Amino acid sequence: xxxxxxxxxxxxxxxxxxxxRCNRAINGVSMDIKSGKTLCIVGESGCGKSVTATSxxxxxxxxxxxxxxxxxYHSGDERGDIRIHELERSSKEMRALRGRDIAMIFQDPMxxxxxxxxxxxxxxxxxxxxxxxxxxxxxxxxxxxLLTDMGIPNPQKRIDQYPHEFSGGMRQRAMIAMAMSCNxxxxxxxxxxxxxxxxIQAQIFELMDHLKKNYNTAIMMITHDMGVVxxxxxxxxxxxxxxxxxxxxxxxxxxxxxxxxxxxxxxSIPILGKGADQDINPIKGSTPDPYKRPPGCQFExxxxxxxxxxxxxxxxxxxxxxxxxxxxxxxQEVMKDGK
Amino acid sequence: xxxKAKEKExxxxxxxxxxxxxxxSGFLGKVQSYVQAVNDINLxxxxGETLGLVGESGCGKTTLGKTILQLYKPTEGxxxxxxxxxxxxxxxxxxxxxxxxxxxIQIVFQDPQSSLNPSFxxxxxxxxxxxxxxxxxxxxxxxxxGDLLEAVNxxREYMDRYPHEFSGGQRQRIGxxxxxxxNPELVICDEAVSALDVSIQAQVLNxxxxxxxxxxxxxxxITHDLSVVEYISDRIAVMYLGRxxxxxxxxxxxxxxxxxxxxxxxxxxxxxxxxxxxxRILLEGDVPSPMxxxxxxxxxxxxxxxxxxxxxxxxxxxxxxINGREHFVACHFAEENIKRVCQGE
Amino acid sequence: MSSSTKHARLNRKFDQIRRMEESGELxxxxxxxxxxxxxxxxxxxxxxxVIFFIILFSCILAPVLTSYSxxxxxxxxxxxxxxxxxxxxxxxxxxxxxxxxxxxxRMSIAIGFGSAMGCAIIGVLIGCYSAYRGGWFDSLMVxxxxxxxxxxxxxxxxxxxxxxxxxxxxxxxxxxxxGWGSCFRMARSQVLSIREEExxxxxxxxxxxxxxxCYKHILPNALSPIIVNVTLSTAMFILEEAAxxxxxxxxxxxxxxxxxxxxxxxxxxxxxxxxxxxxxxxxVVSLFVMSINFMGDGIRDTTDPTQQG
Numbered sequence: 007x008x009x010x011x012x013x014x015x016x017x018x019x020x021x022x023x024x025x026x027r028c029n030r031a032i033n034g035v036s037m038d039i040k041s042g043k044t045l046c047i048v049g050e051s052g053c054g055k056s057v058t059a060t061s062x063x064x065x066x067x068x069x070x071x072x073x074x075x076x077x078x079y080h081s082g083d084e085r086g087d088i089r090i091h092e093l094e095r096s097s098k099e100m101r102a103l104r105g106r107d108i109a110m111i112f113q114d115p116m117x118x119x120x121x122x123x124x125x126x127x128x129x130x131x132x133x134x135x136x137x138x139x140x141x142x143x144x145x146x147x148x149x150x151x152l153l154t155d156m157g158i159p160n161p162q163k164r165i166d167q168y169p170h171e172f173s174g175g176m177r178q179r180a181m182i183a184m185a186m187s188c189n190x191x192x193x194x195x196x197x198x199x200x201x202x203x204x205x206i207q208a209q210i211f212e213l214m215d216h217l218k219k220n221y222n223t224a225i226m227m228i229t230h231d232m233g234v235v236x237x238x239x240x241x242x243x244x245x246x247x248x249x250x251x252x253x254x255x256x257x258x259x260x261x262x263x264x265x266x267x268x269x270x271x272x273x274s275i276p277i278l279g280k281g282a283d284q285d286i287n288p289i290k291g292s293t294p295d296p297y298k299r300p301p302g303c304q305f306e307x308x309x310x311x312x313x314x315x316x317x318x319x320x321x322x323x324x325x326x327x328x329x330x331x332x333x334x335x336x337x338q339e340v341m342k343d344g345k
Numbered sequence: 346x347x348x349k350a351k352e353k354e355x356x357x358x359x360x361x362x363x364x365x366x367x368x369x370s371g372f373l374g375k376v377q378s379y380v381q382a383v384n385d386i387n388l389x390x391x392x393g394e395t396l397g398l399v400g401e402s403g404c405g406k407t408t409l410g411k412t413i414l415q416l417y418k419p420t421e422g423x424x425x426x427x428x429x430x431x432x433x434x435x436x437x438x439x440x441x442x443x444x445x446x447x448x449x450i451q452i453v454f455q456d457p458q459s460s461l462n463p464s465f466x467x468x469x470x471x472x473x474x475x476x477x478x479x480x481x482x483x484x485x486x487x488x489x490x491g492d493l494l495e496a497v498n499x500x501r502e503y504m505d506r507y508p509h510e511f512s513g514g515q516r517q518r519i520g521x522x523x524x525x526x527x528n529p530e531l532v533i534c535d536e537a538v539s540a541l542d543v544s545i546q547a548q549v550l551n552x553x554x555x556x557x558x559x560x561x562x563x564x565x566x567i568t569h570d571l572s573v574v575e576y577i578s579d580r581i582a583v584m585y586l587g588r589x590x591x592x593x594x595x596x597x598x599x600x601x602x603x604x605x606x607x608x609x610x611x612x613x614x615x616x617x618x619x620x621x622x623x624x625r626i627l628l629e630g631d632v633p634s635p636m637x638x639x640x641x642x643x644x645x646x647x648x649x650x651x652x653x654x655x656x657x658x659x660x661x662x663x664x665x666x667i668n669g670r671e672h673f674v675a676c677h678f679a680e681e682n683i684k685r686v687c688q689g690e
Numbered sequence: 691m692s693s694s695t696k697h698a699r700l701n702r703k704f705d706q707i708r709r710m711e712e713s714g715e716l717x718x719x720x721x722x723x724x725x726x727x728x729x730x731x732x733x734x735x736x737x738x739x740v741i742f743f744i745i746l747f748s749c750i751l752a753p754v755l756t757s758y759s760x761x762x763x764x765x766x767x768x769x770x771x772x773x774x775x776x777x778x779x780x781x782x783x784x785x786x787x788x789x790x791x792x793x794x795x796r797m798s799i800a801i802g803f804g805s806a807m808g809c810a811i812i813g814v815l816i817g818c819y820s821a822y823r824g825g826w827f828d829s830l831m832v833x834x835x836x837x838x839x840x841x842x843x844x845x846x847x848x849x850x851x852x853x854x855x856x857x858x859x860x861x862x863x864x865x866x867x868x869g870w871g872s873c874f875r876m877a878r879s880q881v882l883s884i885r886e887e888e889x890x891x892x893x894x895x896x897x898x899x900x901x902x903x904c905y906k907h908i909l910p911n912a913l914s915p916i917i918v919n920v921t922l923s924t925a926m927f928i929l930e931e932a933a934x935x936x937x938x939x940x941x942x943x944x945x946x947x948x949x950x951x952x953x954x955x956x957x958x959x960x961x962x963x964x965x966x967x968x969x970x971x972x973x974v975v976s977l978f979v980m981s982i983n984f985m986g987d988g989i990r991d992t993t994d995p996t997q998q999g
Contacts, residue, residue: 414895416891416894416895443897444897447895447896447897451895452891452892452895454888454891454892455888456888459887459888459889460888460889460892461889462889462907462911463911464910464911465907465910470889473893473896473898473902473906473907474893474896474898477896477897477898478896520892523892527896
């Protein structure tokens with residue numbers, strides 16, 4: 007499994023300008039998405055994780071823009087390195103990238119597929135719009151093969167059915183089939199299983215494992231569920247209020263959580279099998295108003311380790327062992343407490 | 346915490362409950378088939394316990410909760426509630442007795458966005474129910490609502506604010522305050538924490554536990570999240586397509602999982618522990634529709650242990666004893682599974 | 691405007707907002723009423739509003755603006771073109787057209803608005819309860835409303851005029867009879883979706899009286915599209931009254947309304963030679979109706995949650 011970085015994001019800042027106010031949705035985020043590995047972005051609602059995905063795909067709404075930072079896609083072919091942040095949102099280059107190189111799947115399979123076209127038609131259209139030389143018959147063959155590969159039973163019948171004839175899990179598979187139809191290097195999944203039942207969710211996870219192994223796809227998975235992170239992630243980035251406050255490989259972050267937020271988050275979740283007497287500690291306070299942010303570290307008002315330093319500025323990135331990064335001024339005490 | 350209702354006084358006994366919704370079609374609205382949402386439920390809820398009701402979508406758990414509350418009319422069966430002056434079937438109550446019942450059974454809803462009227466302040470929203478149940482003067486109502494808000498860790502002044510000024514977790518707490526405003530005995534929590542952020546879930550769960558102790562409540566906790574239900578429940582009932590397939594004490598369910606569906610369900614849940622060993626039992630296919638449930642055992646199409654008998658005969662929910670504790674399972678192969686699971690430890 | 695200049699403009703606006711935010715200027719600014727702010731930014735709605743209020747207040751303040759009575763016959767100055775004495779000239783029997791337009795406006799606007807309100811009140815009262823109750827009652831009311839909506843208005847007008855005689859009151863009654871159906875439909879569809887909200891279910895669990903739930907708790911949330919509908923219906927009814935009166939079937943000719951004034955212009959001679967008798971009235975009616983439509987659109991845009999702003 008190669009460790010090539012396919013997308014590198016450096017110091018990305020995306021601001022929203024709705025209601026005549028400036029909302030710093032993402033405020034300096036850096037990450038690497040590697041082929042054949044799954045990067046999980048985890049955080050609660052409002053932390054900016056979905057905005058990261060839409061920024062990379064240049065699908066931001068009209069009243070927002072990428073202020074600073076770089077998003078570089080290493081295409082690995084004659085196009086070289088493509089600087090996504092410099093492309094126009096609806097430009098030809100960007101549209102060529104979407105679907106062919108970077109694909110995205112969304113949370114709600116009910117509304118993500120067009121209800122008036124058959125699944126086969128939608129997948130074929132995806133294939134043919136990126137490669138004009140493919141004939142209709144060929145596209146249909148490929149669509150059939152994709153549906154089989156994604157584990158949809160009875161694909162010859164299913165390919166001519168409409169989305170409302172599919173169940174939730176199968177619609178999600180169909181969406182993944184559509185996303186994989188042009189063999190993209192990167193798959194961005196925005197909470198793909200939140201709306202699905204647990205047993206169906208397990209099936210989708212198996213499918214994603216299969217994609218990683220057989221197609222070497224780089225997967226960026228956005229979720230709020232720590233359980234999903236533990237199951238699927240190779241690398242983890244924990245976000246809070248627009249910053250990645252801890253990142254690294256899954257073992258590094260989940261076994262040795264060093265940021266107070268990560269620690270508190272892990273402690274506040276009931277773990278299956280530990281019974282009714284386990285201690286779950288809610289994090290005190292609540293997420294601040296995005297227009298009235300704390301001056302320094304965003305987590306400081308709710309942090310047990312807060313000190314005067316923390317109020318001055320957002321802490322810098324500190325590198326711990328390996329790829330483990332944490333943004334906390336008092337990380338050493340946190341580490342000591344963890345032992 | 347182990348308030349396992351040792352006295353075992355039944356509060357609500359459900360016998361043979363069925364809730365079917367007719368599917369009408371054709372010009373004259375002829376009834377074509379039924380959505381068999383709740384399909385023969387036998388369940389006893391004891392005073393002071395928290396009964397967790399888990400299952401995936403379409404299993405009927407929410408319909409069961411709403412049938413108990415009389416929001417849906419049951420097609421068959423009885424729901425016998427222990428009032429102060431004796432047990433009575435909830436369905437056969439007249440108007441005055443219905444009001445008595447309404448005082449005893451309440452609900453906390455799931456969606457903090459739609460659980461409060463956006464055009465009314467909190468005080469206005471809660472006034473009408475209080476007026477109906479005898480809190481006559483404005484001062485009394487304001488005092489009561491203020492006390493309730495403080496009981497859910499919010500400030501009294503919040504009663505004059507509108508719902509959109511509150512966060513999801515706060516709205517959920519207001520929903521809990523509303524459920525408690527006429528001092529019920531039984532509270533049905535219908536996915537009460539599912540729509541909340543993880544760190545807020547913990548706050549609300551701990552609040553629910555605290556209120557239960559303070560006010561001697563009984564909970565029916567409906568959810569699809571097994572990690573949450575394990576934390577808060579005394580007993581857990583697992584539902585599949587309108588039927589209960591397994592019912593036991595909470596820790597028993599995790600240590601001795603008997604029904605094949607429960608085994609698959611538990612193995613499918615992503616556990617928030619990096620060292621947890623993954624061994625998923627993958628189920629084939631999707632959950633069948635409650636409109637055309639499979640014959641015999643509803644699970645037979647997806648079960649690895651399926652035999653001929655499963656396709657024709659419906660397994661009844663039978664009582665077994667494992668290590669001296671009650672464990673109900675609806676499976677033709679329950680005994681073999683019990684032996685296997687107990688030997689495995 | 692090309693997309694790159696629009697782009698540059700947007701960028702400059704963003705830069706300005708960002709500067710203000712970072713210097714802390716925007717911190718204390720109350721978020722204000724977003725709906726009002728959006729409305730004020732909608733140029734057409736503002737123009738519509740201005741024209742609407744000019745015409746409305748002119749009609750209300752008619753006695754101040756003109757000394758002539760709309761019914762005063764002056765056989766000495768028939769068919770005079772516009773002059774400083776008669777701003778819009780005079781008609782066939784010497785009545786001042788300008789004062790007829792102003793007083794006529796009162797009647798037309800009153801009829802239009804009265805009909806719209808009447809439709810709204812009946813439609814909302816019935817629609818709300820019908821949607822809440824559901825079942826056979828709802829099906830029945832929907833069929834009833836369809837019957838009313840399918841009656842051709844002109845035939846009904848002719849019948850009622852023949853039976854009851856012409857009067858402003860009868861016209862309003864006829865408009866309400868023909869028009870309550872659409873408001874009923876709108877209110878019903880709103881309540882059908884609100885009915886499933888959890889706060890309504892919670893009220894049911896408390897066993898509150900269905901009328902209280904329906905009219906006190908649900909109705910306030912269903913009102914915004916209905917308000918828009920009332921504004922737009924007013925415009926529609928003014929036009930319909932004008933059409934009926936033009937045909938002579940509406941308000942009796944002695945009472946001035948905009949339609950009645952136009953009634954005089956039914957022949958080619960008047961159309962070609964006495965333009966002041968129909969053109970100013972026509973323009974006033976058109977402007978008024980257009981302005982109402984602009985305002986109604988503006989209000990509808992502000993209450994539309996899907997639009998960004």
